[in-house]
Amino acid sequence: MADKEIDRVSGTETTGHEWDGLKELNTPLPRWWLWTFYATIVWAVFYWILMPSWPLVNDYARGIRGQSQRAIVMEQVAALKDMRARTGAALADASLQDIQADPGLLDFAMANGRAAFGDNCAPCHGAGGGGAVGYPNLVDDSWLWGGDPDAIHQTILYGIRSAHEETRFGDMPAFGRDELLDSGQIRSAANYVRSLSGLDTEAGADLAGGEAVYLDNCAVCHGDDGKGMQEVGAPNLTDGIWLYGSDLDTVVHRIRVGGGGVMPPWVDRLDPVTIKSLAVYVHSLGGG
Ligand code: HEC
Ligand code: HEC
Incomplete structure (x- = not known):
């Protein structure tokens, strides 16, 4: 060195x-x-x-x-809980209409409803409420059981075809399985039903026969004009919105087996404030 x-x-x-x-x-x-x-x-x-x-x-x-950061966070959480408890109490007392009329309550209910929807409803109804085959779309303003806030609230509380005694119910008969109609009549009725929403029919389909079958067997629930009936959850067959699909095979199958989808009741699983929030949120998606 x-x-x-x-x-x-x-x-x-x-x-x-x-x-x-x-x-x-x-x-x-x-x-x-x-x-x-x-x-x-x-x-x-x-x-x-x-x-x-x-x-x-x-x-x-x-x-x-x-x-202490921890103490600061605890304080903030306590303040938030306090605020939530106050808003929650206000929500518990308010009617669905009051909630919709009050911007503060509405904001809170919407946020609460959106979160609860993601946790509980999205698996069946899709993340944005878009639905799937057999699970209704909740954003399209076409309702099986009614789309005003109270109807939606009722649906969420007790479910549809559920085990709850206050459930909504209304089953379509199994026209094929129970041999109420033969397969020719079912096919004609299916073609007629498709024609109601402007879909093409099979060559040589017997539409007049189909209409007669329809008026005799189906109109009680789906209405003479095919516009459906919310008291029994029968869909509007003219609006081009399909729960199960519009192709001929699917429509024929539906007429053969009838029945209806099951939606669980939430009254025993979610608290009243959450259910109200969900009703307000779902109504905002596509309420009418
Ligand atoms: C296990 C699947 C499932 C879950 C979970 C579920 N639903 Fe449903 N829901 C259904 C089915 C199936 C129907 C349609 C029943 C029928 O065919 O009438 C339905 C129907 C509905 C309807 C009526 C739609 C109409 O057109 O009238 C509303 C509103 C609704 N659900 C809201 C909710 C909400 C809110 C939640 C979450 C708390 C939820 N659902 C959770 C399966 C489910
Ligand atoms: C007792 C009442 C009742 C009768 C009678 C009835 N339906 Fe229905 N129909 C329903 C209900 C309720 C549904 C919805 C099922 C569900 O929500 O899962 C339905 C669903 C349908 C669907 C499926 C619609 C879609 O959006 O996918 C078609 C098609 C149909 N019905 C056609 C008919 C035809 C044709 C007849 C007569 C042969 C008939 N129904 C008779 C109650 C009825």
């Missing part, structure tokens, strides 16, 4: 390190850098004194300010 010396070109002292004839200059740190460095040390000392910083054996140094 060579000795320290003064470099002739820069006039700076070298460190004495040398590799293959290259010598390392011992250039002093810039002043501003040094002062910043000292300042951070001073800052750190004050910080240790003021704030919780050092771990101790069983605890930690709390600092003179005794600040």
Whole structure:
């Protein structure tokens, strides 16, 4: 190792390190850098004194300010709970119409309803309420059982064809399985039903016969004009919106097996405020 010396070109002292004839200059740190460095040390000392910083054996140094992020969060959570409890109590007392008329309550109910929908309803009705085969679309303003807030509330409370005694019910007869109609009549009726929403019919389909079958067997529930009946959950067959699909085979199958989808009741599983919030939220999706 060579000795320290003064470099002739820069006039700076070298460190004495040398590799293959290259010598390392011992250039002093810039002043501003040094002062910043000292300042951070001073800052750190004050910080240790003021704030919780050092771990101790069983605890930690709390600092003179005794600040605790945990305590701050707990306070905020308590304040939020308090606010929720107050709004929740207001919601519990309000009617669905009152909630819709009050922007503060409405906001709260919508947020609450949206979250509860994601947790409980989306598996069947889809994340945005778009539905699937057999699970109704809730955003299209076409309702099997009624789309005003009270009707929706009732549906959510007690379900549809559920085990609850207040459930909504109304089953379509199994016209084929129970031999109420023969397969020719079913096919004609299916063609007639498709014609109600402007879909094409099979070549040679007996539409007049289908209409007669319809008026005798189906109109009690689906209406003379095919517009459906919400008291028994019979869908409108003229609006081009299908719960199970519009192709001829699907319609024939539906007439053969009848029945109806089951929606669970929520009255025993969710609290009243959540159910109200859900009714308001679902109504906002496609209420009419
Ligand atoms: C297990 C699946 C399932 C779950 C979960 C479910 N539903 Fe349903 N829901 C159905 C089915 C099936 C129907 C249609 C029943 C029928 O054919 O009439 C339905 C119908 C409805 C209707 C009536 C639609 C109309 O056109 O009148 C509403 C409103 C509704 N559900 C809301 C909800 C809400 C809100 C939740 C969550 C709390 C929920 N559903 C959870 C299966 C489900
Ligand atoms: C007792 C009442 C009742 C009678 C009678 C009835 N239906 Fe229905 N129908 C329903 C109900 C309720 C549904 C809905 C089933 C569900 O929600 O899962 C339905 C559903 C349908 C569907 C499926 C609609 C869709 O959107 O996918 C078709 C098609 C249909 N009915 C045709 C007929 C025809 C044709 C007849 C006569 C041969 C008939 N129905 C008689 C109550 C009835």
